[in-house]
Amino acid sequence: MPNDLAKRLEPIVADAVSGVGFDLDALEVQQAGRKKLVKVTIDSDDGVEVDKLAHANRAVSAALDDHDHLIAGSYDLEVTSPGLSRPLTTQRHWRRARFRLVRITPKDGKEYVGRVGHAGETRARVLVDSRIVDVSYQSVAKAVVEIEFKQPRTEELKQLEADEADVIEAAKTAGQGHTGGKKKEDPK
Structure with a gap:
């Protein structure tokens, strides 16, 4: 179920992060007890500064709130940038x-x-x-x-x-x- 949810949320989240100048690098939805954990990884050619990361977090949160019927329940949102250990795949x-x-x-x-x-x-x-x-x-x-x-x-x-x-x-x-x-x- 969480993987299907991630597929449905991907265009919504991608649009939200692109609206604040980032690329969606990864989106993952996991079940965490009664809640879901929505993990969003963003990136840009200029890197991701902490204050801009907070701006992206607010944009994704607002987009998910507008589509809360898809999540159907409470969730925790984690917006992060990729670490150095991320493989170069694209x-x-x-x-x-x-x-x-x-x-x-x-x-x-x-x-x-x-x-x-x-x-x-x-x-x-x-x-x-x-x-x-x-x-x-x-x-x-x-x-x-x-x-x-x-x-x-x-x-x-x-x-x-x-x-x-x-x-x-x-x-x-x-x-x-x-x-x-x-x-x-x-x-x-």
Whole structure:
């Protein structure tokens, strides 16, 4: 029942969070005793600040109050942002991890760490051991952001920025959108 309820609430909650400038990252409804727990995870390209999180909480609460017949009972609402441990599963996640260090576990091959550059529709450009590689989202079993305690090396960021400029220029020259540039193999 809670999963069906989440499906019915999803467009309502998505509209509420988009109205305050966020994307709905996840929606989960769980039974918690006599109440339901509605867990909403939001994100944006600019991150989620605490005061804006409270604003989103109020917007979702108002939207759910307008549709309280769907919940049919009392509920607790939890609105949060994704943690660092959230896997990168969509192009949007990869785009938001730009310049971040990511641990990538491919479906085939050995795990490796790289810094994310341009994230296209089907693949991301990643700097691995001083070389740019294309990583197809479909080839990834799991990818998570690594916690860093120091700033990335300036040379790495410059290399990723130059590569991104090349990708954009190649797309303009070809008269197509962002294509992800020249194809390179995933590291194994």
